[in-house]
Amino acid sequence: MPHPENSREEAIRRLDERADALEARTAPVTHDYGSKAAGYGYRLMGVLIGGVFVGLALGAGADVVFKTAPWGMIIGLLGGFGISIWMAVSSAQRMAAEAAKEWGPAKDIPFDDEED
Secondary structure, three states: OOOHHHHHHHHHHHHHHHHHHHHHHHOOOOOOHHHHHHHHHHHHHHHHHHHHHHHHHHHHHHHHHHOOOOHHHHHHHHHHHHHHHHHHHHHHHHHHHHHHHHHOOOOOOOOOOOOO
């Protein structure tokens, strides 16, 4: 005849295992929005700054080749700025679509009637 203590301890152990498995299945998944959002921000900042510097370098190169003093740098700087804005907007649209696909639609903050 089995010992009642052993069967009781075994039943409690199995019940604990099942409870842990249920908790693991039903635990809400927490997303790490902060680090991914920071990465998106750094990527956009890199696109903006990089486009300006590339345009400035191309303009300076055109000044050296064509000997047009400051005009190549001015046009290169403005062109690089315009292209970097266009690239940043298209990158932001692509990142927003990726985030919406991964995280679902944005959730609004509930309205608070109390005034501070």
